[in-house]
Amino acid sequence: MLVAVAIIGILVAIMSTSLARVRAAGKSFVCKNQLKNIAFDFIIFADDYGHPWRGGSDQDGQPGFYIEDFQESQYKIAEFWKVKSGSQSDQGAAVKIKASEQHMICPAGEPDLEKVPSTACRNKAVVPLANVSKGFNMRLDQASVSQPNGTAPNLTQVRLSKRITAYFMVPLVFDVDGAAALAINMERLPYYSAPRTNAWDNYANGEFWFPSLRHGGRCNAAFVGGHVLSSLHPESEPGWDWKYQPPAN
Numbered sequence: 041m042l043v044a045v046a047i048i049g050i051l052v053a054i055m056s057t058s059l060a061r062v063r064a065a066g067k068s069f070v071c072k073n074q075l076k077n078i079a080f081d082f083i084i085f086a087d088d089y090g091h092p093w094r095g096g097s098d099q100d101g102q103p104g105f106y107i108e109d110f111q112e113s114q115y116k117i118a119e120f121w122k123v124k125s126g127s128q129s130d131q132g133a134a135v136k137i138k139a140s141e142q143h144m145i146c147p148a149g150e151p152d153l154e155k156v157p158s159t160a161c162r163n164k165a166v167v168p169l170a171n172v173s174k175g176f177n178m179r180l181d182q183a184s185v186s187q188p189n190g191t192a193p194n195l196t197q198v199r200l201s202k203r204i205t206a207y208f209m210v211p212l213v214f215d216v217d218g219a220a221a222l223a224i225n226m227e228r229l230p231y232y233s234a235p236r237t238n239a240w241d242n243y244a245n246g247e248f249w250f251p252s253l254r255h256g257g258r259c260n261a262a263f264v265g266g267h268v269l270s271s272l273h274p275e276s277e278p279g280w281d282w283k284y285q286p287p288a289n
Contacts, residue, residue, distance in 0.1 A: 067148040068255040068270075071215070074143035075174075075262035078114060078213050083266060085110045086202045095119040096160075097199070104199040107180045108161050111231060114144050117155045117165045133157075134167070146215060148254045149173030161231050168218075169230055175216035178232035178248050179285040180204070184241030195242045198286040208265030209281040214274065215259045220250040235275035237283050249275065 084090045085105065095112060096119060097105035109119075115137075116122040134154040139145040145153060150171035159165035166172060182195040204210075214233075221230035224247055235249040243249075251259045251274050258270040261280075271277040 065256075067146075068258075068260065070147045071255065071260050072268045072270075074146070075213060075260055075268045076266070077143050078174075079262040079264070079266045079268070081114065082110060082212055082264070083205055085113065086200065086205050088202055102199065104201040106197065106199055107176055111161055111176055112165070115142075115155055115161070115166055118158075118160045121157055137166070144174050146173035146252075146254065149215075149252070150218075162229065164229070166231070170219040170222055172216065172218035172221075172230040173252065173254075174213055175231055175233040175250075176213050177211045177282075178234035179243070179282070180210070180212070181232050182242075183285040183288045184239075184243060185288045193241050196288045198288050200286055204286065205264060207281065207284055208263060208267075209279055210264045210284045211261045211274075211280055211282065212264050214261035215252040215254060217250050217252040217254075220252075224250060235282055239283065251275070 085094065088103075094105045095109040097109045112118040113120045134156045137145065137153040137155055139147070139151040139153075142153075144166075145151060150173060152168075153171050154167055156165050156167065180200060181197065183198045184193045185196045186193045216230050216233050218230040221228040221233070228247075228250075230250065233248055233250055234243050235251075236244050236246045253259050253272070255270065258272055259274040260268060260270050261274060262268045269277075269280075271280070274280065275282065
């Protein structure tokens with residue numbers, strides 16, 4: 041009987057490990073599909089005639105768009121605010137984001153997120169920051185611009201155009217660790233992240249780099265070209281074009 045119990049215990053342990061692996065693989069699969077959907081939406085958003093309205097990007101009469109507006113369209117915040125009827129948003133209260141209805145929440149990440157009405161991403165529209173699990177390539181939001189006389193470069197917000205879709209291997213959105221971002225700097229917004237490169241710029245010290253390797257030690261990432269890849273070392277993966285940044289105005 042003792043031998044039988046021991047064998048059953050071993051079998052249960054093996055099955056538990058296998059089930060855990062299956063669940064983890066399933067979450068990674070869902071995450072990749074989420075990222076692919078975001079990339080597909082981005083391609084449509086980048087098309088001047090493919091998207092009917094691009095929020096604040098269309099209000100100043102300038103061509104192109106800001107990636108912040110695309111991000112807000114994904115979370116359905118700011119000008120893209122959308123909740124089901126009967127929510128408390130009319131009173132200005134934050135609304136819980138349901139993970140099952142939102143592809144900006146990684147299934148392997150923290151599920152508890154809220155969105156704040158009448159608030160832009162830069163003003164902490166999605167909270168708590170520590171639970172943010174998907175972030176955008178920060179170089180598509182702020183370019184590191186060299187200053188005259190050899191002074192330190194500055195981060196400058198950039199507008200994107202439909203030409204961005206030609207850069208297939210530029211990472212667009214990927215797994216991030218909101219808690220790690222706050223550990224680097226309590227004022228850091230985890231909505232955007234980018235690794236250091238060998239260039240002397242504002243990203244050189246790595247303070248904006250906080251990827252999550254939550255999928256079996258891998259980071260899932262969607263690219264401007266619409267495809268999704270995974271890597272153990274996303275910052276140094278061959279072919280991943282982290283150096284690209286749009287020209288500043």
